[in-house]
Amino acid sequence: MNTHMTTVILRPAPLAGMTLVLVMLVGLWQIGAALMHWDALIFPRTWLDFREGRLTTTLEKQLDQKLPMRAGLIAAANGVRYLLLQAGGDQVQVGRGGWLFLTQELQPDANASANQAERLALIAQVSGALQRRGVHLMVALVPDKARVYAPFLVRACYPAWHQGRYGTAMTALKTLGVDTVDLLAPLKEAARTQEVYYRTDTHWNQTGAQVAAGAVAKHFVAQGLTLTDTSAWTSTQAPVAHERNGDLIRLMGLEPAPHWLRPAPDLEAPQHTVANSPSTAGPAASLFGSSATPVVLTGTSYSLRGNFQGHLQQALSARVLNAAKDGAGFVQATGDYLNDEAFQTDPPQVLVWELPERFLTLPLATDPIGPDWLAKHQLGDSRQPRP
Numbered sequence: 001m002n003t004h005m006t007t008v009i010l011r012p013a014p015l016a017g018m019t020l021v022l023v024m025l026v027g028l029w030q031i032g033a034a035l036m037h038w039d040a041l042i043f044p045r046t047w048l049d050f051r052e053g054r055l056t057t058t059l060e061k062q063l064d065q066k067l068p069m070r071a072g073l074i075a076a077a078n079g080v081r082y083l084l085l086q087a088g089g090d091q092v093q094v095g096r097g098g099w100l101f102l103t104q105e106l107q108p109d110a111n112a113s114a115n116q117a118e119r120l121a122l123i124a125q126v127s128g129a130l131q132r133r134g135v136h137l138m139v140a141l142v143p144d145k146a147r148v149y150a151p152f153l154v155r156a157c158y159p160a161w162h163q164g165r166y167g168t169a170m171t172a173l174k175t176l177g178v179d180t181v182d183l184l185a186p187l188k189e190a191a192r193t194q195e196v197y198y199r200t201d202t203h204w205n206q207t208g209a210q211v212a213a214g215a216v217a218k219h220f221v222a223q224g225l226t227l228t229d230t231s232a233w234t235s236t237q238a239p240v241a242h243e244r245n246g247d248l249i250r251l252m253g254l255e256p257a258p259h260w261l262r263p264a265p266d267l268e269a270p271q272h273t274v275a276n277s278p279s280t281a282g283p284a285a286s287l288f289g290s291s292a293t294p295v296v297l298t299g300t301s302y303s304l305r306g307n308f309q310g311h312l313q314q315a316l317s318a319r320v321l322n323a324a325k326d327g328a329g330f331v332q333a334t335g336d337y338l339n340d341e342a343f344q345t346d347p348p349q350v351l352v353w354e355l356p357e358r359f360l361t362l363p364l365a366t367d368p369i370g371p372d373w374l375a376k377h378q379l380g381d382s383r384q385p386r387p
Contacts, residue, residue: 078253079261091251098263099152100248102202105144105358106153108161112361116169119330119360123353124176125374126334135347136225139173140216140354141166142204142302143184145197147357162361169360179223186215198266201246201305206271209306210315216352217315227294227349232276233314235307241269273310275319293321296343298334299354301326312352321348330359330367339376 127137150158173180196208243265254262303324323337
């Protein structure tokens with residue numbers, strides 16, 4: 001008599017189905033637990049409250065607040081959605097091979113051409129005003145992750161309505177006299193053999209940041225720019241790689257979920273860049289530090305990820321002050337720096353403005369910019385050039 005051993009392997013779909021049932025059961029138990037504290041729930045008591053929906057709205061809010069496992073249940077439900085449907089919610093598109101993309105990079109923008117022209121005109125105004133102050137503006141245009149890694153999109157194709165956006169912006173900025181660094185070509189070339197963006201995050205990784213910093217430094221040389229204060233910098237890397245859950249995991253609502261319910265995290269050994277010798281710069285002059293800094297970096301969270309500032313210091317052999325901010329949008333970080341005493345008393349030689357491509361075609365009204373924005377940031381024509 002032969003005895004056969006059967007091995008049962010749970011595939012993702014059945015496993016997700018079992019999880020969905022479990023989530024529903026736990027959810028019912030949670031609602032029951034909340035209703036057991038009936039006397040702690042506050043109900044609207046009038047007919048008008050019921051007719052206008054305040055009864056159900058108030059009850060929903062109180063039940064929501066009293067569910068002790070609410071966050072875990074939501075994360076589990078989002079994980080089931082990801083496993084069953086390969087869906088990431090409204091803000092994230094799930095691509096191939098564990099790649100996640102920000103939906104905003106893939107959506108069409110109404111009046112895109114007019115919006116882009118308006119934003120580029122403002123950049124040109126800032127460039128001209130800075131030039132009159134003796135400051136060279138260099139725009140570092142960051143391409144969409146979805147553009148660089150289009151083959152990993154669901155349809156393996158970057159949207160047609162954004163196809164020409166990067167090239168058009170580069171050409172227009174140069175026509176307007178704005179010094180602009182092309183980061184798309186070096187990032188796409190590097191992406192052929194290595195990953196230059198995080199899979200689970202919007203931003204470039206340490207490799208991509210290093211490639212971008214190298215492109216900026218190469219552009220410095222091509223423009224014949226020389227810095228008055230130079231020094232050597234060295235980047236070191238931690239010996240152990242750690243898991244790094246990106247912002248797209250958080251936007252999918254999967255941060256509290258177990259690993260098997262979400263995409264695999266990125267692995268990264270953090271890098272740190274230090275000067276080879278102690279800095280001779282003076283004490284901090286303001287919020288942004290010493291005014292003796294030859295290069296200032298402004299922009300968005302890209303400048304705060306992947307050790308971009310460190311790589312830029314090493315590539316330029318110069319100290320770089322990082323005035324970028326998380327969630328700064330198109331102009332906030334740049335405007336804050338231009339209002340700071342360090343810029344007003346002793347502006348830098350070069351201002352590197354890092355700018356994500358996806359902002360270019362959004363309405364300018366979405367940013368806190370009024371008709372007197374340049375004047376408010378003390379960039380009027382009355383300013384005299386720095387000697």
